[in-house]
Amino acid sequence: MSIEKILLDHGSGGKASQSLIAELFLPHFQNPILASLDDSAVFDIKEDRIAFSTDTYVVDPIFFPGGNIGDLAINGTVNDLAMCGATPLYLSAGLIIEEGFSALELKRILKAMGEAARKADVLIVTGDTKVVPRGAADKIFVNTSGVGCIPQGVNISGHNACPNDKVIISGTIAEHGITILTQREGMTFESRIKSDTAPLNHMVCEMIAQNDHIHALRDPTRGGVGTVLNEIATQSNVGIRIYEEALPIRKEVSAICELLGFDPLYIANEGKLIAFVGPDVAEKVLETMKANEYGKDASIIGEVVDDSPGRVFMKTRIGGTRIVGMLTGEQLPRIC
Numbered sequence: 001m002s003i004e005k006i007l008l009d010h011g012s013g014g015k016a017s018q019s020l021i022a023e024l025f026l027p028h029f030q031n032p033i034l035a036s037l038d039d040s041a042v043f044d045i046k047e048d049r050i051a052f053s054t055d056t057y058v059v060d061p062i063f064f065p066g067g068n069i070g071d072l073a074i075n076g077t078v079n080d081l082a083m084c085g086a087t088p089l090y091l092s093a094g095l096i097i098e099e100g101f102s103a104l105e106l107k108r109i110l111k112a113m114g115e116a117a118r119k120a121d122v123l124i125v126t127g128d129t130k131v132v133p134r135g136a137a138d139k140i141f142v143n144t145s146g147v148g149c150i151p152q153g154v155n156i157s158g159h160n161a162c163p164n165d166k167v168i169i170s171g172t173i174a175e176h177g178i179t180i181l182t183q184r185e186g187m188t189f190e191s192r193i194k195s196d197t198a199p200l201n202h203m204v205c206e207m208i209a210q211n212d213h214i215h216a217l218r219d220p221t222r223g224g225v226g227t228v229l230n231e232i233a234t235q236s237n238v239g240i241r242i243y244e245e246a247l248p249i250r251k252e253v254s255a256i257c258e259l260l261g262f263d264p265l266y267i268a269n270e271g272k273l274i275a276f277v278g279p280d281v282a283e284k285v286l287e288t289m290k291a292n293e294y295g296k297d298a299s300i301i302g303e304v305v306d307d308s309p310g311r312v313f314m315k316t317r318i319g320g321t322r323i324v325g326m327l328t329g330e331q332l333p334r335i336c
Helices: 015-029 069-082 103-120 175-185 201-210 224-236 251-260 282-290
Strands: 041-045 048-057 087-098 123-132 140-150 166-169 214-218 239-243 274-277 299-305 312-315 321-323
Touching (some): 069 140, 069 201, 087 103, 087 201, 103 123, 103 140, 201 282, 214 224, 224 239
Parallel strands (some): 239 312
Antiparallel strands (some): 041 048, 166 274, 166 299, 214 274, 239 299
């Protein structure tokens, strides 16, 4: 069915987003670089392999426990570059600001962007600012683009997952999305949950330095873990089996998801990655991740199988099996 109107669902990162890209964008923009549909474009400039990525942030609320729209934007683009094995180097920042927006709040956001860039060892080298009339935007939107270099011999892509690969996640899931939801709805709990927004490029560099059997990396942002696993399964034409009991989820996050009827597999994360690595090096990679502050809760959650290509399924705690499909519908709009 052709798309007639753009819905919130088209920005979810799930099945509707893929349809939007396939039906409206790719017919006009298609080229060999874009065709890979990884988190970053990868191309050569003379002897150098370059990664290039862009993302736009419209999160509501703009300030939340663990961060704000500013450091979220920096970390998000840094992580997209890192997911293809690149060393992020330079970023741009474009801001769309609603007339009447507080200058003090803008200063807080810019300060957070600068601090995040320094923590990730990247430079914000160019940018743009537009102010639109009151009511034409919601407070502030931020776009960040970035470039980085990919070291020689590194070949990481969503197309490279192989049968018998182990699937590793760098830590507990669903915290960013649940943080935004609870803040948006004014919900309070005894246990303080905060966003996991963080730069992952240094951890990825450490992982790559240990071995060359890292096949695919992806940060499970919009659409969560379930959607990312489906993307990799489709791109690599493999099956993926995960284990419910192995998924790292904080008790309080799991309880809120259960209370509100959300599946944590589809809730956004902003400081986690999923790695597909050869079985012989999986424990070593896991050990490296656990030694990093952003990977201390890392765990092996499954493996790649050579049957059921393009499908993801989960072994449940009670011994059953269920299909993990791609996100359908928009659970939480404006989550990043």
